């Protein structure tokens with residue numbers, strides 16, 4: 001284990017500055033346009049693939065950093081560039097993380113590159129858990145997967161909702177119930193390869209924020225995939241189901257550790273938006289003059305900025321701690337991953353609202369980016385586990401009590 005230091009090493013600084021350059025030169029100039037268009041920004045994703053930010057190489061190198069920091073540094077910079085564009089570039093990582101966590105080595109080798117495509121033929125991927133009647137309560141999924149033994153195929157039926165990249169992805173990873181009586185222990189994940197009949201996009205949602213990121217329903221009707229598309233394989237699933245049916249208690253630690261490990265990725269994006277708004281508001285407060293002086297000369301404004309900066313830095317520290325813990329396989333005994341996501345997301349909402357206040361009327365109109373950052377920030381308290389669910393996880397972890 002490395003000795004304690006918060007100093008970034010040369011590689012980390014290089015990655016951070018490189019991604020920051022991409023955010024400044026490629027993302028910022030087109031952020032407002034793609035927000036208004038509410039379409040998938042393929043040219044931006046293609047450019048990210050061309051320079052190597054959206055690539056298996058970058059992803060593999062970033063998560064290989066033993067300190068855990070490289071990925072969260074990159075995500076903060078991309079989200080500082082624009083959260084909607086960031087989600088368009090990085091939304092695929094949900095499916096990739098699911099394949100990494102659950103797939104066999106052969107499945108990982110086959111499907112992870114397919115999620116990215118190539119710089120000449122860029123692809124995105126999508127991960128579907130949420131359903132119209134199963135959001136926070138993922139144990140109640142209705143999407144069913146039934147095994148057709150004669151053909152060695154799985155048949156999926158159901159409706160997924162809120163899927164980032166749903167219907168436009170080359171690889172969809174779908175979580176479905178194979179034995180509804182077992183709740184979440186009766187679920188499995190399936191890869192739906194591109195061109196599979198029986199999967200289609202339902203409605204595409206018109207959102208408040210991160211509007212460059214595509215979010216849609218996905219409908220599965222008699223969707224058949226080969227047996228090899230069950231992540232982890234049939235033998236492992238059968239063993240898991242047998243244990244669940246015998247009532248053998250599993251701690252759920254493995255699944256929880258996976259979620260806790262990816263939460264700082266979400267938190268770091270919230271930090272990026274908050275930092276963008278804070279920097280903008282700080283510059284503005286020094287420039288804007290009312291009553292014969294810069295508005296920052298009023299404590300009411302200066303103290304807002306002091307609080308904004310403090311909360312952003314505290315959020316980043318929580319994100320870095322959780323990312324370091326994940327990389328160093330530390331147990332999240334106090335829900336540290338959830339703490340990072342909870343605090344950073346609520347900070348982003350707070351800081352972007354304060355930034356609007358500091359800009360006054362100019363903060364409220366689309367000629368300035370601050371209202372967009374506020375709209376973008378709100379999703380971070382909702383997806384990947386709402387703030388309430390994060391508090392549930394943290395309070396259960398610290399108390400050992402099954403808080404409801």
Ligand SMILES: Cc1cc2nc3c(=O)[nH]c(=O)nc-3n(C[C@H](O)[C@H](O)[C@H](O)COP(=O)(O)OP(=O)(O)OC[C@H]3O[C@@H](n4cnc5c(N)ncnc54)[C@H](O)[C@@H]3O)c2cc1C
Pocket residue numbers: 094127128129130132134135136137161162163164165207215379382383384385386387388389392404
């Ligand atoms: C833009 C966007 C992108 C998304 N991308 C994806 C994706 O790619 N893949 C995917 O699978 N999902 C995705 N989601 C879904 C997202 O994860 C869910 O919206 C989220 O989990 C909440 O579920 P819900 O919307 O059904 O809300 P509900 O679960 O119905 O919650 C409603 C309210 O009740 C509260 N609540 C619920 N249960 C409890 C409880 N036990 N205690 C206290 N409060 C509670 C919640 O915190 C919330 O405030 C996305 C959503 C959006 C909006």
